[in-house]
Amino acid sequence: MSNAHYEPWKWEVPKTIIGERGHIPPDAHTKVVGTAEFTSDVVRPNMLYVKYYIAQRGAGRIKKLDTSKTEQVDGVVKVLRYDDKSIKWASDTLKPGNMTTFLNDRVYWAGHPVGFAVVAVSEYACDQAIKKAVIEWEDLPCEVDYNKALASKDLYREDINPQNNIMDKGEKVNNAIGDVEEGFKHCDHIIEFEYEIAENTPVSAEPMTCVCEFDNDDNCKIWFHGQAFNTIEEVVGEFVPQNKIDMHSAFNGGTFGGPISHQCEGWTAWLAIIAAYITRRPCKSVWEDCQFVGADECMGHHKWKVGYNNNGKIIAVDLDTVASGMMIGGEISKIKASTCIPNLRHTYVYPLYNRVVPGVFRDGAVAGTCQNMLFAHVAAALNMDPTEVALINDGGDGKTLAELEPKRVEEGFPAGRDSLKECLEKGKKAFNWSSKYHAAGARKLPDGRMHGVGFTWTESWQNWPYRRTRCGINVRYDGTVDVIYRRSCTGPLVALPYAQVVAAEMGMKLDDVIYQPDRHNVGFDTMSEASSSGVATNLGALVLAARKAKQNLLEYACKDAVTFMFGMEIPNPAPFTGLTPDKLDMKDSVIFEKSNPSHTATVKQVVQLHAGWNPIFQHEYSRFFTEAESDIPNYMDTALGRQCHFVEVAVDTNTGKVDILSACLVNDVGTAINPDVINGQQYGGFSMGMGRGNAQEVVYDPVTGAKLNDNMVFYPILGIGDVGPINCEIVETKTGYSPYGAVGLGECGCAATMGLTAAAVYNAIGKWVDIPTTPNNVLKALGKA
């Protein structure tokens, strides 16, 4: 397929099923009553368990490792030591870029699996055995403060850079447009501000596990919790040919993506694989601490210089960050993509020290937070309504909306849609912004707490169908349809919306279409279910495959069949013999003649006609298996979809406690496939965003580098009483690059809202607070701590 004509946003939206509420996800009851089998529930006959030794210190080298007592613990089958040359150690596939190698003698961060792992008959035996090992350590310099690391001559991460404590070989400039210095000369005001964002960590729902087994003919089965299936196939491929690998995905507790998860899931899988290969018994690897491995891209210091005019128009932005955004360097990427600010510059330096290298999860929080802080500060400095400041700066790549419009209309996008304006209209009304917004520090609640509101906006996320995906559709002997995919590690409910798309495109009843998980060994790369490759990426393959499957069915509906029985040829005329597929259509799983709708045949009739008289002839089904691959549009310009969010807080100036009273979240999703699922991503992501913005902070011991709160008792995850009522609004301007102009939103609910409480706390108390807005940070801003 040539991408010259691949313009999926021009595809017509089917009139039924898409956009409907009230459908129940096909796996909902199973999940609700707990009979859904998750990876951590998988048990195989005669199964062993395998666990890493996890370093609690931030730095050090193993001088001597004595595992003699470990080996004697009841139930221990094997100790996998880093210095055992007989073991085929880690694959290069599991050492992506500058990620740390595991299971060697060197500790680079607290939580790092080093030294050895234990294979035993139970998890308990593994735990007991690990405790019996005696390690003699060589103490090495340890630093968990990035400023100190930058100033130090000691090296903390020679694995990444043996020269100095800077990753990526020094300072970089990113996302620059225009001339910032020139811009500062032509604006009414210049402000400078800075703040700190603490480290937070993903805390996936399900502890990381993987199950692997080899049979005596070297066939390998794996139950993998994660997204990067192909990587794992490559790793096992170093032991056995890839065509002997059978990958399964059980249900997976929410893991929120990004390179951190890929590394953790990869190393968890690798441990199960190597233990199973050595012991020739099924092995389950368990890495509970993995939930707390990973630092968010946002952490670090942000220092801004901003030039703007009296009317709120921003002229020049210069941002300097230390420590954040490691994977992307994308602090101002969303500002660039969604504003007409003509002069932008971002310099950054990523120090290396004894924490896990920051990455992303629910990617984009650093960009969303930067945009939030920029606009909140400018609006505050001007004492202007921040929604007005947003509108005046809306655009993309330094151009105004008006400047972007002609090209966009020419490319087939609807004319005259102003996403931000539409989002603001809905959101301000639903949130009652006009009565809630006030000047900073101007409203006290009857109970003495200060009232504040926060606002943020940015582009819609995942506007880009940035990679090709494939989809398979199988029509069964009874006329039902499965869409073939593999379940991936994130939680969003995509099974339902994807089935809706296929049913709508084919003309099937929704109940007849099942989005079939765990069916990925079909000879091509099936879709990852969700995450960054959600709707925006996968929809193209789904629609194309559904259209192809429909066309295939209509062709067979017109084609006479011949059945061979007992040596005889029995002719079977097609229900639409003599007609051509273009004269037919489908609705509710029934094929009909367009000019004579009473002339019908069910899908089941057509399949059975051509599948033969007996379903034993399964090979005939292949006639009704179709697959299609999506493409990447060659025209992808500035994103025009927008999102905006509002939050209302109460701040207790005595205790510093910030309570979230209410929120309103507005997302332009282009075209809504399933509004219930979209709402789920909105309120779900918001809850996580508020955790990151208002509560969560990883605490380290400054001397040993040990993490002090890597557990759910001391690392606060928000609960049902912590977020207040949330109003979710959907806008559909059809301005995305995916089919029907759709846009994904799986990450932005969390990523775009992380800075909201900082903006709201300023509105409440007239002071800027570091992120998260914990009582300690609020009291510090108030001069009370």
Next chain:
Amino acid sequence: MSSEENNKKTSGLTRREFIKDAGIVVGGASVASMALLSACKGDTKTVTQTVSTTVNKTVTKTVTVAEDGVELTDLHVILNGEPRVCHIEANWTLRDALKEGMGVISLKDMCNGCGACGSCSAIVNGRPILTCMALAVECDGAEIETAEHLGVINHPLVNAYAKNFCAQCGYCTPGFLITAKALLDKKPNPTDEDIIDALGGNICRCGTYPQHIIAIKEAAKGGK
């Protein structure tokens, strides 16, 4: 520093290890545990002890101390209306016993068994408890209800939860469901505040919280 020193941190210590290593000194469970732990390693005799448990029952336990020092006993419970028995090690938590011994997979473990997530919840003798925080032996003879059972009896909560999108990844959901059932058993028409109070110990990383309030109220009205 030895690795043992390295391992001494709260998060790395499972409930089972804590019980095993420290002995139990809290509540009624202490009697049972001390009886069990007082037996010598390698002692094969049978110990019979009457214990008072945290679920306010008196039970008689027979404990066999195997050659390797592992203390074994039987756990008898009424699980989801059916009498069940399984062989357990004396230091197992109720979660271990139900999951590993009886195959109850609705009991999850989001917080590494430190009592902070609610994903392992079950109703024991009418009260919702965290099964990772209860010693199995102290629940001997108890009536236990898990989320699976609500599916079997088609409790209105099940459909209300399914249709209101209370499960995204679904890992936490059975824990919420069974806690909600315990609430409805006690308060058939709960207010929003009652629901928020009752579910305060349940964590959902996918953030499905608003839907539980809707679903529980809907189920309270008979599923409408």
